[in-house]
Amino acid sequence: MSTTKRQVHLNVFLRGAGHHAAAWRHPDTHPELGFDFRYYLKLAQIAERGLLDSLFMADGYVGTGRRLEPFTLLSALASVTEHIGLIGTVGTTYNEPYHVARKFASLDHISGGRAGWNIVTGHTDATAYNFGREEHLEHSKRYEAAEEFVEITKQLWDSWEEEALVFDKQSGVQFDETRLHEINFKGKVYKVKGPLNIPRPPQGYPVLVQAGSSESGKELAAKTAEAIFTAQPTYGEGKAFYTDVKARLAKYGRTPEQLVILPGLSPIIGDTAAEAQDLEDELNAFNNVEDAVDKLSERFGVNLSGYPIDGPFPVSAFDSAKGIDSVNGSKSRHQLILDLIRKENLTIRQLVNRLASGRGHLTFTGTPIQLADVIEHWVTHGASDGFNLMPPLYPNGLEAFVDKVIPELQNRGLFRTSYEGKTLRENLGLVRPANSLLHA
C-alpha cells in the first residue's frame, strides 16, 4: 500500500454575491441574479470542475433572506450535476422529522447518493413569530429536541430493509411486508410511528452535518455528526477545537475518521500579495460601517454609536450589559467575536472589517501558493480535515480558488485529481451506516 498524504476535503458555501459583507456592491458581482437558477448552476459547475466535495447552503426562516430555499435549489442542482455533494440546511425546531427524513431520502435517491443534511437548531426569537409561537425554544431544550429529531430520522431511513422491494411480476408480489418496520418512536418531544414511505437512501443516511460549536453543539456533533462546519479564526483555536471534538468521539464508540471537521475559510486571492491586499481594501471600502455598528449594537444589546469608530472597542460595556449566557441564538459565534476583540485589541472599524470578511471565520489575503501553505499547515498538523470555502465574491472568488489553488494542492498530493467515489459519503471517506433496525 502506498503512503498517501492526508487528503484535504473542500466544501463550498453558496451565498448570494459572495461572503464579503459588501460583495454585492463590487463591480464584478451580480446580486440581481440571486434568484436566477442559472447563476447557481454556474457556481455548481465551477465547483464540480474543481472536484470539490460538496456545495452547502445556510438557511433561515425570517427577515429579508435574499436566498432561494436551499432544499428546493439543491434538488434543482441535483439533476444538472453529477459528482458534487449537495448539503442543505434544515432546522429541527420548525420542521417535522417525518417530512425531513423523506425529503432527504428523496434527494439522495434523485442525486444518486449525494445528499447531506446540515442539522441546525438555532434561530432567533423573530423566527417563532412566523410559526405561530410566542417564543423560541430555550437553548438546551433545542438540543434535546434535536437529538430526538435526528434519532427519528435515522430510524425512519432504516425502516425499509434494502431487500424490501421485490417487484416479482410473475407472482404479483411488489414488496416484502416483513422487511418494512414501524419505528414506534415515543420521546419527550416527538412521537412517530413509521415506516417511512420511501426506501432507504442510497447512502443509508445522507451525510449528517452539524454547525453548532457551543458546548452542547460539540457534544451533539461528537454523538451524531459526520461533518462539522465551524468558525475558527486562528490556527491555535482551530487546533484546540479539532483536538477537543475528535477526543469526544470515543465515548460514543466512534473513531476520528468518522467525523470530518471543516472550518470556514474566506480567502481573498491575488496573483501577488499586493494584488490580494488591494482587493481586500477595495472590498472594505464598500463596507457600510454605520450600519454594521448598529447591527453589532443590536447583537450585543449595547449602544455603540457614542464611541469613536477608530477608538478601541468598548469590551467592558458588553460584559456588563449582556452576558454571553443570556444569548439565545448563535451562542458560540458571540463568544468568538468577544474573544477576537480582546485578543487583537481591535478598534470598532477593525472589527467591522474583520467581520465583513468571513464573519469571524478564518480569513486569508494573499497568493494561491500562500493559501495552499495555510491549508496544508492546518490539515497536516491536525487542525482540520479541510475547509468550508467562503469566497468573498461569486463567481470570481470561487473561480480563482478552483483555477489557482486546487492545482497547487493537487501538485502537493493533498487533493484528489478525480472523484474517488459516486456518493458524497465515498468522497468524504465516510462509511455507509449499517441498518440499525435490521438486527435490533
Add this chain to the structure above:
Amino acid sequence: MSTTKRQVHLNVFLRGAGHHAAAWRHPDTHPELGFDFRYYLKLAQIAERGLLDSLFMADGYVGTGRRLEPFTLLSALASVTEHIGLIGTVGTTYNEPYHVARKFASLDHISGGRAGWNIVTGHTDATAYNFGREEHLEHSKRYEAAEEFVEITKQLWDSWEEEALVFDKQSGVQFDETRLHEINFKGKVYKVKGPLNIPRPPQGYPVLVQAGSSESGKELAAKTAEAIFTAQPTYGEGKAFYTDVKARLAKYGRTPEQLVILPGLSPIIGDTAAEAQDLEDELNAFNNVEDAVDKLSERFGVNLSGYPIDGPFPVSAFDSAKGIDSVNGSKSRHQLILDLIRKENLTIRQLVNRLASGRGHLTFTGTPIQLADVIEHWVTHGASDGFNLMPPLYPNGLEAFVDKVIPELQNRGLFRTSYEGKTLRENLGLVRPANSLLHA
C-alpha cells in the same frame, strides 16, 4: 379577431409504473425504476414534446408510498425542462404556511414561473401517527384550517412588492424596506408575522390547484382554486360538476375563466378498437382480485369475502354498515364508488376491474380518433376545460397519447401547436394575480 375553438388543457398525472392498478406487472413497465430520476426525466420529456400544460404528482405521508417526495422531484425536473408546468401536492394539515409559501416561491423562481400547488387537506388517521398526533382533524375543521393556510400563503407571496429589490451599488441600498410588509395574520388556527424571506414569485402566486370534490371541497375551490383535478366517471356527472362549480365562482367575484376544471381520464389506446380492448383485458388479467376485495372491505367497513366474486355487489350491506357521513378521508370518492355500483349494477369483479382502470375516474378504451372525439365532446359541451391524463402504463401510455392523440387534437384546432407563454399561468390562460397588500 379570429374565432378560436375552445382550447383543451392537459395535465399528466405521474404515478409509478402507470395508473392501472396492475401496471407494474405488465411486461412493458419497469417498476424498479420508480426511484430513479432518469425515469421521471424521460416522462417529463415526452410530456413536454407533447406540449402538455403540466405535470402533477399526488402525495401522502403514510404507508409504503413507492414514490419520491413530489416537491423534491419537481424541483429536480425544473432545471431539465423548459416549458411544462410543475404541480406539486402539499397538504395543509401537517405543514407550516411559511415553509410552503417559501418553497413554492423558490420553485417558481427556479422554474421561471412554472410552479403549481395542489392543495390537499385530506389524509387518513394513520397519517396522524407519523406526526405525533393521536387523530386526524375532523373533515370540516380541515377545510377551515386550509382556508386560513391558503390565505396566509397568498399574503406572504404579496409581502414583497415587485420593486422591493433595488441593488443600487452606488448608494449601497440593497432593497427598499418600505416595500416589504409584515402580514401579522392572526386566525383561529394560525398566527404568522411575515414578511416572507424571498421575493414575490414570477407568477405572483403559483397556480393554485384543488382536488377535493366534496361539498366543502367545491366551495373552497370556487373561492380559491385556479384549477381543479376531479373524478367524474361519466359525461353526465362531469357536466353537472362543471356547471355547479363554475356557477359558484360569481359569489366570490370571479369569472368562469379563472378556474380550469380537469377531470381525470385514464385512456387505454390501441390502433384499432380490438387492440385497445386486448390491452385492457391483458391489464385486468393481472389484477389481484382477492387483494382488491380486501381493500374495498376495509374502505367501506364491510367484509366482502363471503360474497361470490361474480355475483352482484352487496350495496345494501354498505349502506347499513357505515354511512358515507362517517367517512373522514376522501369523502367524494367514496360516494362516487357507491353511485357507480348502483347505476351500473356491477358485480364485485366488474367493480374491481373498473377501479383498477382509473380508480373511479373517466376511463376510455379505443382508438386515438375515438379518444379525440370524447375529449372534444366534453370540452366543447361544457363538461370540462381539458383533462388530467392518467395513462394506464408509463411510459408507453403517455407516448401513445402524445404521438397519436395530440396531433389529432391539433388537427381539429383544439390544442396548441406551441406553448402560448412562458409561465404555467400563461399556458392555462390564467391572469397573474395583483398584489393584495399593495393597495390594502
